[in-house]
Amino acid sequence: MIVQEDFPVQTFKAADYKATHFKWEVAGKVGTVTLNRPERKNPLTFESYAELRDLFLKLVYATDVKTVVVTGAGGNFCSGGDVHEIIGPLVRMQEAGDMPGLLAFTRMTGDLVKAMRHCPQPIIAAVDGICAGAGAIVAMASDLRIGTPRAKTAFLFVRVGLAGADMGACAILPRIIGQGRASELLYTGRSMSAEEADKWGFFNKVVSPDDVLAEAQTLAKELADGPTFAHGITKTCLHQEWSMDIDSAIEAEAQAQAICMQTKDYGRAYNAFVAKQKPVFEGN
Numbered sequence: 001m002i003v004q005e006d007f008p009v010q011t012f013k014a015a016d017y018k019a020t021h022f023k024w025e026v027a028g029k030v031g032t033v034t035l036n037r038p039e040r041k042n043p044l045t046f047e048s049y050a051e052l053r054d055l056f057l058k059l060v061y062a063t064d065v066k067t068v069v070v071t072g073a074g075g076n077f078c079s080g081g082d083v084h085e086i087i088g089p090l091v092r093m094q095e096a097g098d099m100p101g102l103l104a105f106t107r108m109t110g111d112l113v114k115a116m117r118h119c120p121q122p123i124i125a126a127v128d129g130i131c132a133g134a135g136a137i138v139a140m141a142s143d144l145r146i147g148t149p150r151a152k153t154a155f156l157f158v159r160v161g162l163a164g165a166d167m168g169a170c171a172i173l174p175r176i177i178g179q180g181r182a183s184e185l186l187y188t189g190r191s192m193s194a195e196e197a198d199k200w201g202f203f204n205k206v207v208s209p210d211d212v213l214a215e216a217q218t219l220a221k222e223l224a225d226g227p228t229f230a231h232g233i234t235k236t237c238l239h240q241e242w243s244m245d246i247d248s249a250i251e252a253e254a255q256a257q258a259i260c261m262q263t264k265d266y267g268r269a270y271n272a273f274v275a276k277q278k279p280v281f282e283g284n
Helices: 046-061 083-095 099-118 134-141 156-160 169-177 179-188 194-200 212-224 228-243 246-260 264-274
Strands: 023-027 030-035 067-072 123-127 130-132 144-147 152-154 191-193
Touching: 030 046, 030 212, 046 083, 046 099, 067 134, 067 212, 083 099, 099 134, 123 134, 123 212, 130 134, 134 152, 134 169, 144 194, 144 212, 156 179, 169 179, 191 194, 212 228, 228 246
Parallel strands: 030 067, 067 123, 123 144, 130 152
Antiparallel strands: 023 030, 152 191
């Protein structure tokens, strides 16, 4: 009989990871990314884009972290790409006619969204203050979003002469808030207020700034204590079924659910129900 030890299996101990361009902390089964340049409202750089992408790619193989929270330091989420460290160099590349370099950058930023959508852990964005440009995209690419009354979310690419079609915004944002509302935000670049974000379904909940991170981490812990293998299946289906017809989606979910029925967590839930106890899930 072939067992796992007979072939190499890639694993990643997320608690041991040392981040360079943002803060990364693991508490229990919850990992927290904190964008940590508060004096500039936490803008992204070439290096932080790449490191975020690489971390989310590694999380596919994580054995310890089951959910992820993304937040920003100092009362803001993220102001987007750093004007001096990203936009300036990109303008110089444009002036030099470096189309391959520009395309390499836009593909790299898109790869961050792909990595976020394909990692099995649910991602919760704790959004306070400014959430603009690439920051709005990171919040959008998360699975759940908790905001504050002072949160301002802006897909402001048009303001710098670019299309609203950035990092998957034209595909993902309409599915969250609707085609018409997404079209308005992407064409105008205006800020979406917290009230609008809550009403339109972009935010799952709005809480006070003092509570937003704790609220996100509490929800993350609740999900991490659940049937995490099944959560990964749910995330995969939510992502893949965007491009399926209904019949294909129903068949995909039939197969997915049959796989989940083979996990020990399924039996644990039944046995706990019979014993009138709360199930203790282990993610397998």
